[in-house]
Amino acid sequence: MRLLNTETLQMKEFLASIPPYAILSHTWDKEEVTFRDMQDLDIAKSKAGFAKVKGACMRARRYNFDWIWIDSCCINKESSAELSEAINSMYQYYEDAEVCYVYLYDVSAKHHPREHRSSFRKSKWFRRGWTLQELLAPSYVVFFDKQWMKLGTRWSLRDVVSATTSIPIRVFEGHDINGCSVAQRMSWAAYRETTRPEDQAYCLLGIFGVSMPPIYGEGGAKAFMRLQQEIIKISDDRSIFAWISSFEDDEPRGLLARSPLEFRMSGEVLASESDIGVRTESYSFGNNKLRIHLPIAPTNFSDDIFIASLHCQSERGGSYICVYLQRTNGHQYIRYHATELALIPSRPAVEHMQELTVKEAPSSRRIHPRGSSRDAVTFHIKTLPSARKFGVTPAFEESNDLWVIRDRPIAAQDGVTMTITLSCWVLPKLSLEYIFQTTQETFSIEMHHNSYYKTISTVTTSSTSMDGPVSGVDSLLIPLGSGGFLSVACEILGDRSEKILEIDYIPTGDHKDALQEKSGFLPLHSGFMVPSDEVFTLQTVFPPDSFRKELEGQIYVSMADADPSNMFCVLTYTHSHLAWFSYTGPCVVYVALGYQGSSAWTDVIVRRDQNGDSTDEDEIWNSYLNSGSRALKRLNCQTSAAASVLDEESAKDSKYNVTVEVKKRKALGLGSHMLSLDYIWNGGLTQTQHSIRQAEFVLE
Helix, strand or coil, X not given: CEEEECCCCCEEECCCCCCCCEEEECCCCCCCCCCCHHHCHHHHHCCCCHHHHHHHHHHHHHCCCCEEECHHHHCCCCCHHHHHHHHHHHHXXXXXXXXXXXXXXXXXXXXXXXXXXXXXXXXXXXXXCCHHXXXXXXXXXXXXCCCCCEEEECCCCHHHHHHHHCCCXXXXXXXXXXXXXXXXXXXHCCCCECCCCCHHHHCCHHHHCCCCCCCCCCCHHHHHHHHHHHHHHHCCCHHHHCCCCCCCCCCCECCCCCCHHHHCCCCCECCCCCCCCCCCCCCEEEXXXXXXXXEEEECCCCCCEEEEEEEEXXXXXXXXXXXXXXXXXXXXXXXXXXXXXXXXXXXXXHHHEEEEEEECCCCCCCXXXXXXXCCEEEEEEEECHHHCCEEEEEEECCCCCCEECCCCCCCCCCCEEEEEEEECCCCCEEEEEEEECCCCCEEEEEEECCCCCCCEEEEEECCCEEECCCCCCCEEEEECCCCCEEEEEEEECCCCCEEEEEEEEECCCCCHHHHHHHHCCCCCCCCEEEECCCCEEEEEEECCCCCCXXXXXXXXXXXXXXXXXXXXXXXXXXXXXXXXXXXXXCEEEEEEEEEECCEEEEEEEEEECCCCCCCCHHHHHHCCCCCCCCHHHHHCCCCEEEEEEEECCCCCCEEEEEEEEEEECCECCCCCXXXXXXXXXXXXXXXXXXXXXXXXXXXX
């Protein structure tokens, strides 16, 4: 691979013995610096993208990295062979890097990423296809804003990143992504975009541990088909068939998807069972047909429509996931009603297993060891100004011969109070005892050095103890008895045997983000699918929902921003028919819905808006609090409600009836419940009715 020297900005190619290097993750903008530009630094410096290259090099140099890899200028894209090699090796490049710097040009550190006003969650970086593997592959990821101010690490912001990307938080806590089903991993890429349609498939190669030559011009659907065929060669996980097409694309299909978007509802699908009691678990693809053994059963649709289990379950409730198949000839089938995946409560009977041929329409990675194999590791203890009121005493277990204090232990790094070298043979463990001279508050930081523990191991205060021995724990935030907080963060250096421990003290009330860290975000599965069409059009959600998704006439309301003590929101709908039939002005429909404990509830209010000014949503929201006038409707967990408006000024006394209902979903989808909206307008001599419901299919 080719690396960029962080001091000289000269390129060097390494075929073996690759040195420790940092890596940059970013989104491309105008005037990116290319490989050819870097051959003449005067040309490179004239481009707008050079500031980003310079900023990344300065950051890496500050932490003793001599080398950095930046995709825009380290790949010669004029060479098709080199481009192909880079695409197939990209995941490994990020996986092998010591640290990944994520530069977010559209984010400011003015607001903490957990604050609603922060632009962190809305960054373009979270919507790009290639950045998915750049988030997952590295061991250590640091986020920076447009001014290269540190926002946090993947570990410290794991709850925010999880809520933003729909990737389970356990993945950022060391869980191997190969333990996630194929469908789950595909769902992470569902809403990500790429400039070239083929890159929707190519950017996922490393995540599934497969390789294939890129063929630009083949089209996104064909590239994605090739990707799935490569996955099938190495995996028998049938969740790869657990996808749904769009509502506009309900034509007969095969069992393979056309894009990651078709896995948008598959984040809860577990890997299929590997042992189902028969010797027919494997499947193969050839001649544009998939040969597979599936248990099938008839349905009440027609004699040629069957339901087939994929032998994979939903992680919520444990229901088994099934597809509909239509027999075309003998054992030949096509997928029927591809817009839905059915859920059945029990394991399918093995005796119903049949060999099928499903025709397609034309159209675990090795974990690299981290750290150095050396017998010693050096910790540079950096006490930030707010923590310097704490005096420190090193408590050695065996000897203090290895305690080395240097005048300037690392270049251009101020604030380092001591440098301690631990040996796995002589001094494997060290405890630093801190005491606040005014209040006598104490805490200790214990560091270990062995083949596994090379970061923070244990932090103990007078009131609590927190362990962090697993790989990836790079920051800890711990409450102190006085009400303040202790922050300990680990920063990676270019020398694999060296670390920086940054110690900070946060007084009570001085850092509200410390308090937000304690609560985190709600589980990703807490939410509702709600309608929005030309009749009932959703205008606002209160409180605002940063994580909602729009899906073909439906909207997923996530509840991720909800107050854990009051998990509900108010939806504001405009109603085109009520506005047209009313003589006295349009009507606004307010729908309240949420969770009371584990139970869902809803309510509806219809008000005529004579002045064109709708009622404030926060007024209605407050009315459902414990002290509000509608609190009982929430506490009683009613699953349906109705409201009416009588137009007394019209000649026919028009009456509008609106009903709402929440139900547990019966098909695979986002959230746990679905909202339906109905209305009947009775204008005396005429009556109009409209319903928004999801079709439900009944099995025999």
